[in-house]
Amino acid sequence: MAMLEVNNLSIQFGGLRAVDGFHVSIEKGRLYGLIGPNGAGKTTIFNLLTGVYKPTEGVIRLDGEDITGKNTIEINEAGIARTFQNIRLFGAMTVLDNVKVGLHNHYKYSTLAGILRLPSYFRKEKEMNEKAMELLKVFGLDGEAEYLASNLPYGKQRKLEIARAMATEPKLLLLDEPAAGMNPNETAELMKTIHFVRDNFDMTILLIEHDMKLVSGICEELTVLNFGQVLCQGKTAEVLSNPQVITAYLGE
Ligand SMILES: Nc1ncnc2c1ncn2[C@@H]1O[C@H](COP(=O)(O)OP(=O)(O)OP(=O)(O)O)[C@@H](O)[C@H]1O
Numbered sequence: 562m563a564m565l566e567v568n569n570l571s572i573q574f575g576g577l578r579a580v581d582g583f584h585v586s587i588e589k590g591r592l593y594g595l596i597g598p599n600g601a602g603k604t605t606i607f608n609l610l611t612g613v614y615k616p617t618e619g620v621i622r623l624d625g626e627d628i629t630g631k632n633t634i635e636i637n638e639a640g641i642a643r644t645f646q647n648i649r650l651f652g653a654m655t656v657l658d659n660v661k662v663g664l665h666n667h668y669k670y671s672t673l674a675g676i677l678r679l680p681s682y683f684r685k686e687k688e689m690n691e692k693a694m695e696l697l698k699v700f701g702l703d704g705e706a707e708y709l710a711s712n713l714p715y716g717k718q719r720k721l722e723i724a725r726a727m728a729t730e731p732k733l734l735l736l737d738e739p740a741a742g743m744n745p746n747e748t749a750e751l752m753k754t755i756h757f758v759r760d761n762f763d764m765t766i767l768l769i770e771h772d773m774k775l776v777s778g779i780c781e782e783l784t785v786l787n788f789g790q791v792l793c794q795g796k797t798a799e800v801l802s803n804p805q806v807i808t809a810y811l812g813e
Pocket residue numbers: 574577579597598599600601602603604605606
């Protein structure tokens with residue numbers, strides 16, 4: 562069974578059909594790319610998959626569960642986590658606290674226990690600190706745990722965003738243009754991080770990216786989107802040599 566199965570997904574904004582009959586099937590553990598020209602509908606698809614928008618038509622299944630029409634919190638709990646085109650960290654919070662925000666789905670204590678500082682509150686806080694530090698270690702950020710997130714260099718902020726998404730223990734990780742604004746060294750480091758996440762967490766990853774070096778370097782399969790519709794789908798090398806794809810996207 563596919564980890565993500567999408568059929569006939571569509572959304573209309575006024576007269577514009579921004580996503581039109583989108584379909585994809587992504588196996589567990591796959592590193593999958595979604596590419597296409599500006600305005601093709603890629604981010605709108607992420608917004609549909611994460612419940613920001615409700616589709617006009619279509620079905621979304623995650624690991625066999627129909628999640629169509631659920632809200633963002635329900636979808637995160639069902640197992641989809643994402644990062645954004647423009648990094649959205651809590652800049653005034655520490656690196657550690659940013660990861661702990663992601664852990665809150667799994668570590669719940671009552672408001673009363675929090676206000677009264679009951680033993681159960683301290684126990685959960687200690688567990689969360691340990692778990693968050695473990696994750697930061699995995700991402701090589703444990704040395705900066707007490708830094709303010711906004712003080713990290715750009716490449717590390719991206720890593721932290723991925724670490725925070727991973728703290729929610731997702732089944733599917735969505736990365737929206739993770740290499741945007743990165744220099745070549747940062748992009749190379751990011752490619753290692755994405756591979757590492759896939760291999761170590763057995764994670765299924767769907768990413769939107771314009772950097773073709775990253776796309777051809779790490780994506781095993783691709784969907785090319787054009788004017789909201791699937792133009793081409795399949796193994797990366799085959800898709801990138803497809804004449805229609807070269808005309809619509811790569812040759813621009
Ligand atoms: N909330 C909205 N209301 C109206 N139109 C929208 C809305 N969100 C997106 N669109 C339109 O839908 C189309 C697809 O936009 P989207 O941001 O998904 O493209 P994209 O492929 O992610 O582009 P880029 O590569 O530039 O990020 C665009 O024409 C955009 O203007």
